[in-house]
Structures are given as structure tokens and as C-alpha cells.
Amino acid sequence: MDSDASLGSSRASSPEVDDIFLHSRKGGAFSAAVSSSTMSDSPAELSAELRNAMAMAAAAGDKLGAFKAAAAAAAAAAAKKDKKQMSEPELQQLRLKINSRERKRMHDLNIAMDGLREVMPYAHGPSVRKLSKIATLLLARNYILMLTNSLEEMKRLVSEIYGGHHHHAAAYHPSACGAMTHGSPLSGHPVGHPVHHPLLPSTAATLTTGISSVRAPPPPPPAPPTSHPTSHGLLKSPSPGSAPLGGAFPHWSGMPCPCSMCQVPSAAHHHVSGASLSRLSADTNVLLQDCELKEVPGVEDIF
């Protein structure tokens, strides 16, 4: 049906997104997200030849598939000739085929972006605006840095517990996290780094399988925000019944909060144009809802 299926990547370094998100795309959420984009597959200036092909194919199937099939067929025929020798309709078919590929590529990119959004610790739900692409990327970067810091901190603590040397103590996470403001030395640090640790429940599995696991139905309304006193238990497991990193983000009680206390050092700051800051700040406010932190410390603290 879909000629795009035959237009798979030819690069070994480009894993087919269908493979990665196979199960997810069978669900409704992704499909809806992807199909929400407008498909202008029927330009007004279609050649009569193409319209005929489309009409014939459309009789047997859906319009988009028919269109793509016709375009692919024509393009395949046209491809045998030199571009300079191709007729106008043939060039048009080729152009349509290329456009279709590019659309698919961008759709795949958006699917990956949605997958990234799903594992990001921010409020999900129909009433919450989706993170923009740039905000998603910046948050993801920060999140990774945060997890990295947490991992190092845990390594340090473990070495302390087992009588190891106190190497690079306080070198990581010099913020208020730790013994200072979070009640206990361990509180305030997120669970979820993909490295299995004997003292912690393995989260590697959930992190990796969450990507390809079956996507849950459309996200439920945002989970009740968890406040600091209860949300920073380091060793807490995900709440029962929640799908770890799949579907709507289950708001792990141990998830890192994006508040300024838990943010990475300022070295992680990046360059964001002033014009973008207002929008990013707006997006950031969504993140802060999880923490019940209404004061926005400034975008620099988040991104």
C-alpha cells in the first residue's frame, strides 16, 4: 500500500525508524501525532497523466497510497533516463517521489522527537502544550547531564559506603542537592540512569525497552504533581501500574525535578537567542508544574 515502505534507508547508520518504533506506531498516539501534519500530496498543478494514474490507483486504495504508488512508478520509469531527457511529467513524478521521501524522513524525525518527549520529565497531557523541538532537545541535554551528575554522585556515595576513598568528593553536583537542602544525602537525586547498580533496581531495562515497547494510549491528564518532600526518594520504584517510560510519562516519584536546585552547573549553559527565551521560558513553566515551583528562576537555570 505505502510506497514509502520500499523507500527504506540505504545507510547502515540510519536505522529504520519503523524498526525502532514499530510497536509504538501501531498504536494511536504516534499515528495521530504524525498524521496531524498536513499532507499536501495533491498539488494543484498535477499533470493530467498523474491525475489519471492517481485516479486509477485511487479506485483500488487510499488516495495517499495511490498517489505515492503512481509517483513511484512514474519515477522509476523516468529514472532510467537522463534528467535532461525527462519530460515535464516525468520530472514532476521524480520531484513528487523525492518530496515523499523527504516527508517520510521528517515524519520519522518527528516520531523520534515524540519518543524523546515521552521520556522527558515534564507534565504530559492533553491540556499541556507539547514541548517545541528546540525545547525538547535542550531539556533532553540537560536531563542527560543531570543523570550523569547523579550517577557520579551515587558512585561517590557507594565508594563511601564501602570504605572507598573519597575521590572527587563534592566535585560533582555542587548545587544544593545532597545533604544541604534535600533532607538526606540521597534525596534529590533521580533514579533512572541506564547503568545497573547492585543497590538499585535495574532501570536499564525500562529505559531501553521503553523506547520500543508498546505505546500506551493517548496520555492521561497530567498526574498530580509531586511535591519535593515526597518526590525525591532516590530508591523509590515507579508507582505501581505505571508504564515505565512508555506511554504517558508516569511521573516517577524518583524523577529528577527541573528546579534550579537540581539543575546542572552553569557550565552547561548554552546559547539561546533572546528571542527564543520567552517561548522557552513558557515551556519551562510546564516543567516546573511537576515541582509545584511557581517561581521561574530564569530560563538559564533550566536550559
Added chain:
DNA sequence: TAGGCCATCTGGTCCT
């Protein structure tokens, strides 16, 4: 209404 975000088209370049 301006600005931001996004999808799409398009031509060029790079890679396999």
C-alpha cells in the same frame, strides 16, 4: 497583528 513553530517543497551535497 506580530512572532513562533511547524510542515512541506526544493535544490544542493554527501555517502553507500
Added chain:
DNA sequence: AGGACCAGATGGCCTA
């Protein structure tokens, strides 16, 4: 040669 990748242009939609 074909396809992936990239960036610029364009137009639509939405929000402050």
C-alpha cells in the same frame, strides 16, 4: 545512481 541529509524559502496555524 539512488537515497539520505541539509538548509533556505514559503505558507499555515496558533498564541500573546
